Amino acid sequence: MQELTDQQLLRYSRQIMLPNIDVEGQERICAARVLIIGLGGLGCPVALYLAAAGVGELVLVDDDQVELSNLQRQVLHTEARVGETKVASAAQALREINSQVRIHTRAERLTAEALQAEVAKAQVVVDCSDNFTTRFALNAACMAAGTPLVSGAAIRMEGQVSVFLAKAGEPCYQCLYKIGDDEQLSCSESGVLAPVVGLIGSVQATETLKILAGQGASLAGHLLLLDANTMDWRKLKLRRDPACPVCSTHHIQPDNE
Numbered sequence: 001m002q003e004l005t006d007q008q009l010l011r012y013s014r015q016i017m018l019p020n021i022d023v024e025g026q027e028r029i030c031a032a033r034v035l036i037i038g039l040g041g042l043g044c045p046v047a048l049y050l051a052a053a054g055v056g057e058l059v060l061v062d063d064d065q066v067e068l069s070n071l072q073r074q075v076l077h078t079e080a081r082v083g084e085t086k087v088a089s090a091a092q093a094l095r096e097i098n099s100q101v102r103i104h105t106r107a108e109r110l111t112a113e114a115l116q117a118e119v120a121k122a123q124v125v126v127d128c129s130d131n132f133t134t135r136f137a138l139n140a141a142c143m144a145a146g147t148p149l150v151s152g153a154a155i156r157m158e159g160q161v162s163v164f165l166a167k168a169g170e171p172c173y174q175c176l177y178k179i180g181d182d183e184q185l186s187c188s189e190s191g192v193l194a195p196v197v198g199l200i201g202s203v204q205a206t207e208t209l210k211i212l213a214g215q216g217a218s219l220a221g222h223l224l225l226l227d228a229n230t231m232d233w234r235k236l237k238l239r240r241d242p243a244c245p246v247c248s249t250h251h252i253q254p255d256n257e
Helices: 006-011 022-030 043-053 068-072 086-097 112-121 132-145 194-213
Strands: 033-037 057-061 102-106 124-127 149-155 158-164 222-227 232-237
Touching (some): 006 022, 033 043, 033 112, 043 194, 057 086, 112 132, 124 132, 124 194, 132 158, 149 194, 158 194
Parallel strands (some): 033 057, 033 124, 124 149
Antiparallel strands (some): 149 158, 158 222
């Protein structure tokens, strides 16, 4: 890892002041590569905070274009960029926030091989997608590569976040949900309150930075649930499914590695 420059020491000074981050943690953040799948309601705050916090490389993946209905909650996009690809729109906004971050864009839905290659190159993968097909594929790729997965979802007035670390004895995403669960549950079908995706995306960004800095206790093995109607947060313990077709078939690293 390269030492931080004087400019970086000043820029990230408020994070460096934290005893659980310090200079070493910030150096790890600045040296990291993070893959973000989806630049919608969740991906926008995730990418914004990771860029502002100094993550060295961000890989943005989304095959959609910016639409007027997105602007209610997808805070990186603007009226002037309606019709552009979401990754191009997001990249422009992020470069204005932090020109030091290297941003790679892929305006496509990755094939299994391309997805596996991108997952293997990342230190953390952040799932900001809006469908179970992508979530299951990401989970399988992360378990195979041993790459931490930060998963989030939000709809209506509800949201959830979890972390899957690909460690022995830990559950994966498919221990929680099964193929065949409701594919139609989406914001376009059910609606969502704008700040709810911001809350969940901010938690995802926080969990990502904790993993990169190597500090703090992650949400691994737990599911954090938000009910914004009452502003109640609940944290549930997750159990690994011994018959899970994903994490029971990969050579997951032991806890002491």
